[in-house]
Amino acid sequence: MARxxxxxxxxxxxxxxxxxxxxxxxPFVAGPPLSKRRVAIVSSAALIERGDTPFPFxxxxxRALQRSANADDILISHVSINFDRAGYQRDIxxxxxxxxxxxxxxxxxxxxxANTHYTIMGSTDPAAMVxxxxxxxxxxKADHVDAVVLAPV
Amino acid sequence: xxxxxxxxxxxxxxxxxxxxxxxxTRPPRALMLPFMLGRPLGxxxxxxxxxRVLLQALRLLERTDGPVILEHFPDDNPSQFDRPGWEASxxxxxxxxxxxxxxxxxxxxxxxxxxxxxxxxxxxxxGRTTVGLSGQSLQDWPEFAASVLRGELPTVAAxxxxxxxxxxxxxxxxxxxxxxxxxxxxxxxxxxxxxxFWRQTVAGQLLIALRTKAMExxxxxxxxxxxxxxxxxxYLPAA
Numbered sequence: 001m002a003r004x005x006x007x008x009x010x011x012x013x014x015x016x017x018x019x020x021x022x023x024x025x026x027p028f029v030a031g032p033p034l035s036k037r038r039v040a041i042v043s044s045a046a047l048i049e050r051g052d053t054p055f056p057f058x059x060x061x062x063r064a065l066q067r068s069a070n071a072d073d074i075l076i077s078h079v080s081i082n083f084d085r086a087g088y089q090r091d092i093x094x095x096x097x098x099x100x101x102x103x104x105x106x107x108x109x110x111x112x113x114a115n116t117h118y119t120i121m122g123s124t125d126p127a128a129m130v131x132x133x134x135x136x137x138x139x140x141k142a143d144h145v146d147a148v149v150l151a152p153v
Numbered sequence: 154x155x156x157x158x159x160x161x162x163x164x165x166x167x168x169x170x171x172x173x174x175x176x177x178t179r180p181p182r183a184l185m186l187p188f189m190l191g192r193p194l195g196x197x198x199x200x201x202x203x204x205r206v207l208l209q210a211l212r213l214l215e216r217t218d219g220p221v222i223l224e225h226f227p228d229d230n231p232s233q234f235d236r237p238g239w240e241a242s243x244x245x246x247x248x249x250x251x252x253x254x255x256x257x258x259x260x261x262x263x264x265x266x267x268x269x270x271x272x273x274x275x276x277x278x279x280g281r282t283t284v285g286l287s288g289q290s291l292q293d294w295p296e297f298a299a300s301v302l303r304g305e306l307p308t309v310a311a312x313x314x315x316x317x318x319x320x321x322x323x324x325x326x327x328x329x330x331x332x333x334x335x336x337x338x339x340x341x342x343x344x345x346x347x348x349x350f351w352r353q354t355v356a357g358q359l360l361i362a363l364r365t366k367a368m369e370x371x372x373x374x375x376x377x378x379x380x381x382x383x384x385x386x387x388y389l390p391a392a
Contacts, residue, residue: 095191126157
């Protein structure tokens with residue numbers, strides 16, 4: 001089981017001790033069976049489409065990724081150099097499982113895949129992410145999304 | 154973000170890679186994964202494995218015993234471990250020592266000529282490349298790197314500052330070499346690729362030299378970015 005001890009220093013201490021918000025509420029939203037749900041991804045890998053400007057360091061912005069985008073033209077622009085990229089070099093689904101979701105929908109395991117997914121820069125102060133959370137939530141509701149997978153990097 | 158989206162009425166499930174963070178933030182649903190940072194779905198090009206991860210995370214949405222649910226994924230991904238006998242898909246001469254920027258430029262350009270065919274095999278095999286952040290043609294990288302080593306502040310149109318231009322060139326160099334290294338055969342571990350790049354290539358040594366130069370720069374952005382975003386700590390030369 002991993003494996004904080006497998007992460008080299010100083011990254012290990014950094015990720016283990018990064019200040020995290022303590023929330024006063026514990027929201028928990030119910031929904032239909034998984035086979036009826038419309039699923040979207042939020043990736044914190046600061047993904048961009050080839051040719052787009054990379055995410056600025058510390059940015060609280062969110063960017064849209066259309067379901068129809070060519071997955072092989074989606075790149076990581078995350079600022080950290082302390083995570084593996086060899087897996088994503090071979091297969092974008094290691095960080096952004098868009099093809100996996102599409103096949104799961106075909107196989108009836110989920111209801112459908114959202115038209116638009118979103119990406120943010122992980123390690124940004126959560127206080128700077130409120131506007132993006134509002135935007136993403138509104139966009140997902142407009143697209144009838146009722147399941148969100150959050151994928152780190 | 155999971156908490157904020159759930160508060161706004163959206164059911165969420167988190168793929169988690171760092172247990173202390175999950176324990177502190179207590180998202181509504183999280184699947185704790187045994188994979189290294191950078192691989193939330195575990196194994197590249199293994200759709201069955203990735204589906205297992207995704208399905209277990211999504212099935213948390215059907216549990217009714219919230220408001221905080223945490224499960225653990227039981228299996229390691231196969232390429233987490235060093236592959237016995239692995240060698241990079243391109244054979245390179247051992248890096249030397251380089252007296253000045255011109256020598257670095259020449260050595261890097263010569264090495265790239267050997268790496269590019271393997272990189273092209275990777276592209277043909279996987280139908281993709283993650284090179285594409287630098288805003289420069291790869292043929293321009295050696296001259297650009299040499300310019301930085303001379304203490305100059307070259308720029309490219311795609312980025313606002315020299316610091317960003319160098320940072321993204323470094324990202325692209327690492328991407329190209331990483332892809333070339335794994336052009337053939339089954340996936341090596343991430344550690345195998347990293348050790349090869351940082352210890353057995355001119356490019357790896359060049360990035361270390363760029364970091365050293367950047368940290369001497371009177372340009373504060375270059376100094377900061379160079380110190381933090383060019384070379385991972387495990388591969389810095391001993392002080």
